[in-house]
Amino acid sequence: MTSVGTVETQYLDLPQPLKLECGRTLDRVRVAYETYGALSPARDNVILVCHALSGDAHAAGRSATAPEASTRDGFAADDRDGTAGKGLGWWDGMIGPGKAFDTDRYHVVSTNLLGGCRGTTGPSSADPATGRPYGSDFPVITVTDMVRTQRAFLDALGIERLAAVAGGSLGGMQALEWAVRYPDRVDNAVVIASTHALHPQGIAWNAIAREAILRDPAWQGGHYYGTGRTPAGGMGVGRMVGHITYLSAQALEDKFARRLQYADDIRYTVTEPEFEIENYLRHQADSFTRRFDANTYLYLSRALTYFDLARQHGGGSLVRALERVAARTLLLSFSSDWLYPPVASREIEAALRLLGKPVESHVIDAPYGHDCFLLEEARQIPIVRHFLHEGTS
Amino acid sequence: MTSVGTVETQYLDLPQPLKLECGRTLDRVRVAYETYGALSPARDNVILVCHALSGDAHAAGRSATAPEASTRDGFAADDRDGTAGKGLGWWDGMIGPGKAFDTDRYHVVSTNLLGGCRGTTGPSSADPATGRPYGSDFPVITVTDMVRTQRAFLDALGIERLAAVAGGSLGGMQALEWAVRYPDRVDNAVVIASTHALHPQGIAWNAIAREAILRDPAWQGGHYYGTGRTPAGGMGVGRMVGHITYLSAQALEDKFARRLQYADDIRYTVTEPEFEIENYLRHQADSFTRRFDANTYLYLSRALTYFDLARQHGGGSLVRALERVAARTLLLSFSSDWLYPPVASREIEAALRLLGKPVESHVIDAPYGHDCFLLEEARQIPIVRHFLHEGTS
Numbered sequence: 001m002t003s004v005g006t007v008e009t010q011y012l013d014l015p016q017p018l019k020l021e022c023g024r025t026l027d028r029v030r031v032a033y034e035t036y037g038a039l040s041p042a043r044d045n046v047i048l049v050c051h052a053l054s055g056d057a058h059a060a061g062r063s064a065t066a067p068e069a070s071t072r073d074g075f076a077a078d079d080r081d082g083t084a085g086k087g088l089g090w091w092d093g094m095i096g097p098g099k100a101f102d103t104d105r106y107h108v109v110s111t112n113l114l115g116g117c118r119g120t121t122g123p124s125s126a127d128p129a130t131g132r133p134y135g136s137d138f139p140v141i142t143v144t145d146m147v148r149t150q151r152a153f154l155d156a157l158g159i160e161r162l163a164a165v166a167g168g169s170l171g172g173m174q175a176l177e178w179a180v181r182y183p184d185r186v187d188n189a190v191v192i193a194s195t196h197a198l199h200p201q202g203i204a205w206n207a208i209a210r211e212a213i214l215r216d217p218a219w220q221g222g223h224y225y226g227t228g229r230t231p232a233g234g235m236g237v238g239r240m241v242g243h244i245t246y247l248s249a250q251a252l253e254d255k256f257a258r259r260l261q262y263a264d265d266i267r268y269t270v271t272e273p274e275f276e277i278e279n280y281l282r283h284q285a286d287s288f289t290r291r292f293d294a295n296t297y298l299y300l301s302r303a304l305t306y307f308d309l310a311r312q313h314g315g316g317s318l319v320r321a322l323e324r325v326a327a328r329t330l331l332l333s334f335s336s337d338w339l340y341p342p343v344a345s346r347e348i349e350a351a352l353r354l355l356g357k358p359v360e361s362h363v364i365d366a367p368y369g370h371d372c373f374l375l376e377e378a379r380q381i382p383i384v385r386h387f388l389h390e391g392t393s
Numbered sequence: 394m395t396s397v398g399t400v401e402t403q404y405l406d407l408p409q410p411l412k413l414e415c416g417r418t419l420d421r422v423r424v425a426y427e428t429y430g431a432l433s434p435a436r437d438n439v440i441l442v443c444h445a446l447s448g449d450a451h452a453a454g455r456s457a458t459a460p461e462a463s464t465r466d467g468f469a470a471d472d473r474d475g476t477a478g479k480g481l482g483w484w485d486g487m488i489g490p491g492k493a494f495d496t497d498r499y500h501v502v503s504t505n506l507l508g509g510c511r512g513t514t515g516p517s518s519a520d521p522a523t524g525r526p527y528g529s530d531f532p533v534i535t536v537t538d539m540v541r542t543q544r545a546f547l548d549a550l551g552i553e554r555l556a557a558v559a560g561g562s563l564g565g566m567q568a569l570e571w572a573v574r575y576p577d578r579v580d581n582a583v584v585i586a587s588t589h590a591l592h593p594q595g596i597a598w599n600a601i602a603r604e605a606i607l608r609d610p611a612w613q614g615g616h617y618y619g620t621g622r623t624p625a626g627g628m629g630v631g632r633m634v635g636h637i638t639y640l641s642a643q644a645l646e647d648k649f650a651r652r653l654q655y656a657d658d659i660r661y662t663v664t665e666p667e668f669e670i671e672n673y674l675r676h677q678a679d680s681f682t683r684r685f686d687a688n689t690y691l692y693l694s695r696a697l698t699y700f701d702l703a704r705q706h707g708g709g710s711l712v713r714a715l716e717r718v719a720a721r722t723l724l725l726s727f728s729s730d731w732l733y734p735p736v737a738s739r740e741i742e743a744a745l746r747l748l749g750k751p752v753e754s755h756v757i758d759a760p761y762g763h764d765c766f767l768l769e770e771a772r773q774i775p776i777v778r779h780f781l782h783e784g785t786s
Contacts, residue, residue, distance in 0.1 A: 021661075022661040136663070136664070139661075140661035140662060140663055197651060198651075199642060199645075199646060199651075200642075200645040200646055200648075200649045200650060200651060200668070200670045201637065201642040201645045201646075203651065203668050203670050203671065204633075204637045204645065204670050204671075204674060205637065207633075207666075207668075207670070207671040207674055208630060208633045208634055208637070208674065210663065211629070211630050211633060211674070211675070211678075212605060212630045214664060215609075215626035215627065215629065215630060216608075216609075216626070217610055217611075217626075218610075233608035233609070233610075234608065234630075236604070236608065237601060237604050237605045237608060237627075237630060240597075240600075240601045240604060241601055241634060244594065244597045244598065244601070249592060249593075249594040249731070252592075252593040252594045252597065253592060253593055253594075256593045257593060258590060258591075258592075258593060258596065258701060258704075266699055268414075268415040268532075268533035269533060269695075270529070270533055270603065270691045270692060270695045271529070271607060273600070274698075274699075275593070275596050275600075275698070277593045277596050277597050277600070278596065278597070278600040281597060281600055281601065281604070282604070285604075298663045299663060302662075302663045302667075305667075305668070306659055306667075308651060311651075338642070
């Protein structure tokens with residue numbers, strides 16, 4: 001399968017202020033985006049791809065601008081030999097000619113999320129009221145706000161309807177929110193390694209990652225821009241936590257076991273990495289902190305822990321929340337994913353079935369944990385293609 | 394069952410310098426300890442109890458000195474109605490008249506570990522060479538060093554032989570090390586919720602907790618004593634990580650679910666706790682940092698990740714490592730413990746059986762994760778009593 005080629009990230013300023021769930025309004029919102037494949041004259045072949053916590057608009061192809069560190073997570077960043085850091089999109093294996101989201105057929109649109117740090121308005125953007133970066137004055141945003149931003153963006157492009165909305169993890173939450181909030185605009189929802197509401201252990205991991213940032217004195221109450229100091233230490237720790245939750249214990253056993261890093265024996269050090277896994281974690285943290293903004297991490301982490309379809313749309317009932325869904329729904333989960341475990345997808349499936357809505361659900365037996373959604377592309381592609389083509393043929 | 398009553402922590406200075414595995418020597422080592430039950434004239438009824446990462450010598454009864462925050466972990470600190478913070482020992486449910494370690498029969502000895510911060514020499518102790526606290530000049534210690542310290546301490550008390558050595562988690566590692574290193578001195582080893590070598594995910598969690606401390610600028614290279622600043626922020630984050638790994642996802646679901654802390658709805662905040670679990674984590678971190686030394690955390694965490702019976706005693710083979718064991722071994726593990734999972738106990742059991750050594754192993758089906766070893770006392774007591782009495786009757 002080939003690539004979509006070289007791609008340039010584009011930018012669009014929303015024509016209207018954006019009203020947020022928290023009650024505040026963002027007067028100016030810029031959206032960074034990329035598109036792959038041709039838009040049909042009827043504008044009816046659009047697939048919106050939604051990224052996860054650390055992704056960006058660059059989902060497929062090679063970046064036209066200077067290569068940055070890959071936004072792929074975990075093993076996915078490593079195992080794609082030699083491509084990480086060379087500007088390949090984070091879902092390149094899924095988007096392109098003949099791939100799951102087939103650019104010979106679909107016009108795939110990918111935006112950087114509201115609150116992001118890769119071109120879309122977020123805490124590191126300039127506040128028009130002051131000219132300085134928002135920092136922690138940026139309003140607290142939700143998945144609903146992200147989806148409203150995407151809708152306003154698509155409206156500005158003249159796209160009224162989505163053949164599909166798709167994403168993994170936080171991206172899957174957006175796909176679900178789209179299907180519930182704008183049922184008349186979504187034909188298909190592809191929800192991968194995601195959930196209708198994160199379980200309390202997942203809430204805890206996210207809280208710990210945020211605490212690591214908040215407790216770093218360099219965070220400076222959120223106003224670290226331009227001070228020469230960033231909370232890289234704290235965000236690095238938070239990233240380490242996230243990283244381990246994205247992988248399975250078995251994957252770590254297979255990849256690292258208890259191998260020592262530098263020598264045949266221990267060197268008696270508390271400050272230096274000693275086991276390979278310890279060195280790997282430091283490397284992952286350092287490469288992440290070079291490319292990511294700590295406030296964006298805080299805001300997106302908060303948004304994904306808030307997300308709760310039953311609370312937001314169903315008065316506590318998932319079934320009631322899903323009543324409005326008109327889209328066909330595809331749910332993919334992975335047997336070893338303990339952060340977004342298959343049980344969440346089964347709950348969504350059960351609720352949709354109870355409502356008589358069209359839903360297809362697959363648990364893929366794979367060992368890498370949550371990162372499977374970026375790694376197990378070969379097994380997802382035929383399922384997604386079959387689901388989409390069946391629906392549009 | 395009754396208590397051992399009020400207990401005073403005592404102190405003993407080792408008569409000889411302590412040679413460490415790393416090659417360095419500690420000239421002066423003080424050991425904090427408590428004892429419960431009478432020593433038999435033949436000095437043959439001694440049970441040494443070994444504590445885990447955050448414990449201390451005060452294992453049973455009520456402290457004679459001012460009550461400090463409990464050293465019990467996690468839910469164990471909460472669920473014992475009203476006893477936490479009132480000076481009750483961390484294993485009071487297991488040690489006392491008629492309990493698992495029956496003080497009507499045994500003389501139970503509990504020491505604070507080498508490297509500790511509760512009376513035994515550790516990084517916060519004064520370095521005799523400078524008069525100032527060691528800080529990060531304290532030598533890197535291992536489980537072997539802890540056990541050697543305990544042996545030197547028992548020698549000084551005139552105790553040559555242990556009816557049993559017992560501990561959970563890091564304490565279980567010490568029990569195993571005792572059985573392997575001093576086979577002619579141990580009659581029974583009681584190893585609870587422990588392992589012969591932590592798996593790589595466990596190494597990772599410990600590495601992350603240490604990173605959180607090391608990256609806190611208040612750590613100051615380990616020499617924060619007397620500066621008015623301590624790395625409480627980083628250690629708090631580390632403690633949060635530890636805390637979640639001690640519990641099971643199901644336990645968090647049962648106890649917290651997704652309940653909000655202060656209101657019926659979200660308040661749109663990235664800095665304040667919003668879910669009950671978030672508030673609980675902050676509370677746990679804050680109470681821990683008030684009572685524990687960050688350098689001790691670093692050193693004990695490092696020691697427990699180093700521990701590897703097969704590497705240290707068997708040239709990579711667990712069976713070879715266990716060849717010297719003469720003690721009867723009791724292994725207890727808990728079905729929901731994912732930090733020290735039952736599989737580790739099964740591996741030890743299999744190796745001992747292969748060698749024809751007497752071993753008894755139980756996996757207790759319980760939902761609370763690693764913390765079960767402090768919570769499920771009622772189910773451990775009959776097993777431990779039967780094991781010990783069968784052996785001594």
